[in-house]
Amino acid sequence: MEVSPSSSSSGVPLILILCLSSFFLPPVICRGGESLPLFRSGSLNGSYSVNTRRILKDDVEAKDTLAKGYMTNSDLEHAVKAFGRRCGNISRIYSIGKSFNGVPLWVIEISDNPGKEEAKPAFKFVGNVHGDEPVGRELLIILANWICDNYVRDPLAKFIVENVHLHILPTMNPDGFSLRKRGNANNIDLNRDFPDQFFSVNNVISARQPETRAIMKWLKEVRFTASASLHGGALVANYPWDGTEDKRKHYYACPDDETFRFLASTYSHFHYNMSSSKEFPEGITNGASWYPIYGGMQDYNYIHAGCLELTLEISDDKWPAASELPTLWEYNKMSMLHLAASVAKRGIHGRIYSSNNGGPLPGAISINGINYTVEAGKAFADYHRLLAPDNKYEVLAFMHGYKPKNTTVFLEGGAMSLDFVLDPETGSLRETKVKGWCDCNCNAGIQGVELTGFAWWTQSQLYFLVVVVTIFILIFLGRRFSFLKYRQLGSPKRTMVMA
Template identity: 45%
Template sequence: MGHTSGCALLLCALLLACAGLSDGRQLYQAPLTPLQKVQAGYFNNTALFAHMREFASRCSSIARLTQIGKSVKGEPLLVLELSNKPGQEEAKPNFIYIANMHGTEPGGRQLLLTLAEWLCASYPKDATAQRIIDGMHLYLMPTMNPDGYTEDLYENINFVNLNRDFPDPVQRKGKGLTASGKEQPETTAVMNFFLSRPFTAAANMHEGAFVANYPYDGTPSGNTAYNPTPDDGTFRFLARTYASRHVMMANSTEFPGGITNGAAWYPIYGGMQDWTYLSTGTFQITLELWDIKGTAPPRTLWAQNRAPMTQYALWSTLGGLRGSVRRRGTLAPLEARITVGASSTVTRTTKRFGDFYRPLAPSNTPYLVRVAVPALNWTQSFNVTVPYTGRGALLNVIVP
């Protein structure tokens, strides 16, 4: 063999090796990006918590990690807050996604981590990411039931279904919706978190179907029947906001339009969405994101839910009615109560800023909005039209 031929063969072998073709092995593979990593498979609890802590450090300009409690077995219940001013109280709405309430429904774990990574990577170059980060405080709780996930239990480790564990208006029979003291630690932590700040809207991620479910979940009779809230039109709109952007929900043959009233599907009692709505005024819906539990590929989940997740958060917080109530002259914030039409739902202004946020469906017909300041014995009504643009209606009230 001549020198030239030997060099040519050596060069060929080197090129094949570098290409990973000489023996079927890849010599070099670029490391996964954080966004790719959270879509590559499901994290166990140790990896999940470690990733959330690392994310909060890596994306610290827009992220803050909070522990709101512990599970029965002592696992931390962690929540990521995403905002351009994380940890600061501002005149902005609060929104939360909660996942893995049932241990055998893990899809939301990776989905919420993916949403967080996308927001960190996309802000501020993407307009949607920028509007979310700059316009609200977004909270993400990837697992409410870490013990159930580890033990492959639908319930928590005490065999309690956490979506039957909240104080229920039918079960309590006029005794109110405050904690009974018998709730599970995971339930208590979530209840306290909802009561700790004014959440405008929320969604709870489940698996077992493709549908967006809205309150009420139960009926006084216990029979399956449509049981609307006083804000049924707004809830139906919010559910459609998600479902219409989700390919499987939008094309559902089981649920027209991909939405259902909870009690019309099957009644439950002690559910989270009824409690948050009645106790805190939070407009929460339940999302069934995959038909066969525990089998959803994270990449597919993200592809199907990216647009619905971002748009639902925006429309539910900034697409309805928002504004402030202040005193003439000093512009001091006032504690006011806002009600709309015949609905019994009361939206309250914040003490520090006097701001408020109230989900409402767009309509060409004006809503009758009543603003009351009990301390001043002052009430006034306004006609407000909510546009179809997603930008909402603004009502800033100056009280004499």
């Protein structure tokens, strides 16, 4: 229902003064790890043997030998920039910050419109979180180049380029890689350096590592739907929660547990042998059930960024020989591609509009029975809600100043498009008009809100201004007006001489 603006009751002079005045306004433990009761060994076939093999924890010289054939940080930077030159039509190269020692953290974005905000989901891969787990950084460069070489003829690669903004950070910890150690140059485990939901650790921003701060800033700048970080030392897809409130080891489910299990299974089942693991049923595990950690990156993504992140252990051996990298790529290729595509191939996607003017509303989406809210984008009011398939969901769209709307859908194997048109609440039309304009043009700032509100008032009162000005003219020129009226409508035209 539209609400008509009320006219002023303060009198003609006040209206005139207000309207005319407008002209003067100014415009530790690792996954697969060391320090666990049991340690894993084995080859690419996924078999495990229980022993106490440590993966050359303190033997830097031995790791240097194993690192032969891996890209150095300089090699990696050259590879990223070379990719940008070769595949510039579908990519953008940018940095999210620098490591403790000043090494740029380069990102490859792959899309048919790289760097442009669109109403489509974003996915990110992060590699080399731990310096001594380098397989991910190698596979991510291979992934980027494979998409570039095949997106014209491969349907899955083409789907990703056209429907997803894919961001690839090959190394989060270049310093740790150079030093052949787990932590960064400041000897901090970056996967324990994020704010934690259960315990007050790492809550001082200045105390966090530059790599951690770079990720946190990145999450504010890009609205990721889902993501995955690549680790080594085991073969399993790990999902939240990573920690428990009582610090005990047991299954601790997050609100989207079913969806996370589906995403983890997507990676595991497309992998060559991850799903056949004897240690982890179906090749997936709840993090807290494996062993609790605190200050982890995947829980932070989910809680603070609306991003569903997995922690992927993609190599039983942390430092496999470089000659094994092509095989590891083949084992993980389809898993990586299908996981990235899942942000557009699965779940519910749509936009939220206002019934008042048809404009986008940056509202939010919630699912009945799942205590988790997904916010729509500010520019296009698009939302992307990942959900496990083959289920019935009650979907609610809402925004302050508007009446919420809900509907029930049955989500089958693919994605569903679902738009919402919300009606303004009674008496809130003026507020939501101004708020909607501000949310869609956030660079305008507070002044934009004030000027927009005043412009709306001026437009609604323009008619009254014209009437007021006309009345003043009539009063000032009243007699002349009467004389002219008499001559035009009175006796026939004749010549008169006034004495």
